[in-house]
Amino acid sequence: xxxxxxxxxxxxxxxxxxxxxxxxxxxxxxxxxxxxxxxxxxxxxxxxxxxxxxxxxxxxxxxxxxxxxxxxxxxxxxxxxxxxxxxxxxxxxxxxxxxxxxxxxxxxxxxxxxxxxxxxxxxxxxxxxxxxxxxxxxxxxxxxxxxxxxxxxxxxxxxxxxxxxxxxx
Numbered sequence: 001x002x003x004x005x006x007x008x009x010x011x012x013x014x015x016x017x018x019x020x021x022x023x024x025x026x027x028x029x030x031x032x033x034x035x036x037x038x039x040x041x042x043x044x045x046x047x048x049x050x051x052x053x054x055x056x057x058x059x060x061x062x063x064x065x066x067x068x069x070x071x072x073x074x075x076x077x078x079x080x081x082x083x084x085x086x087x088x089x090x091x092x093x094x095x096x097x098x099x100x101x102x103x104x105x106x107x108x109x110x111x112x113x114x115x116x117x118x119x120x121x122x123x124x125x126x127x128x129x130x131x132x133x134x135x136x137x138x139x140x141x142x143x144x145x146x147x148x149x150x151x152x153x154x155x156x157x158x159x160x161x162x163x164x165x166x167x168x169x
Contacts, residue, residue: 006039009046028053120163127159 004012010020023029024039031045079087101107135155142148 003040003042009041012043127162131155
């Protein structure tokens with residue numbers, strides 16, 4: 001028989017042209033020669049090459065149901081029904097656990113946490129910014145370092161005590 005290109009070999013083999021291209025790119029037809037952008041294929045040699053490759057892959061999956069992967073052209077073993085059920089059950093259990101944790105308030109949406117942190121940040125910032133305005137007149141009248149120190153500490157303590165109300169929410 002005469003040599004042919006990849007498209008003609010695909011028709012000869014009764015598969016798609018992309019499948020033959022994948023066979024060629026993966027080296028499954030070593031007898032084929034590439035000339036420029038075209039492939040020169042002797043169909044008899046190519047058929048033997050492919051039979052060797054495809055039959056050896058059949059021996060690897062012997063006894064297991066196989067499915068031809070249309071994208072790669074390889075035969076891959078299918079997972080059993082029990083394996084598929086186990087996988088489905090595992091994911092269902094994970095979803096159920098997440099739902100339970102969300103309902104029991106152990107799991108909180110990230111957006112809610114970010115909003116609460118932003119509110120807390122604003123409260124801390126506002127409380128700390130008002131300290132100088134509140135204690136400046138008191139400190140201006142004081143000359144004793146110990147008394148100044150205790151006024152500042154007391155004001156900071158009161159600011160932090162005000163944040164307890166935020167913590168009890």
